[in-house]
Amino acid sequence: MKHAIWTLALAAAVVVGCGDDKKTDDGDPITETPSATTATTLEVQAPWMRPSAKNQNTACYFLLVNGGDEADTLLAAASELAKITEVHETYMDGDLMGMREVEAIPILAGETVEFKPGGKHIMLIGTLDDIEIGATETIVLTFARAGEVVVEAPVKKPEKTDVHMQHMDH
């Protein structure tokens, strides 16, 4: 038994060794992308939040910009603004628009994921107080790699083209 374990350990060491042994096929120079400045740089850009009265629902939007060379994943959202804070996506079921909670949103290396009205959003359900235009409100996003990121979102009116959470009355 002891011998078998030792053999497995040796096999693992050999596999790791092979993986590290990077060779170029034809001797062409490899252009290395600079890694020191780009590693794990996940940014939350252009955040904003809808105004809301107390005990209503509202939403927060932003861009998740992954300027790093590794994928990251949005795992959760939290705030002290509402009873429930969730990561939501909007979907179409025939002519009906609905929204639902999503477990995880991947942001691939170099990719930007947009949270916007009618799309992905952070859902604040049951606001504990008024959320007023001109205020700045805080939510916390949790990423698999970047960890907790505090987002300061100015409260402002949505654009006119925005249909999210409004009733379609015709």
Ligand SMILES: [Cu+2]
């Ligand atoms: Cu929602």
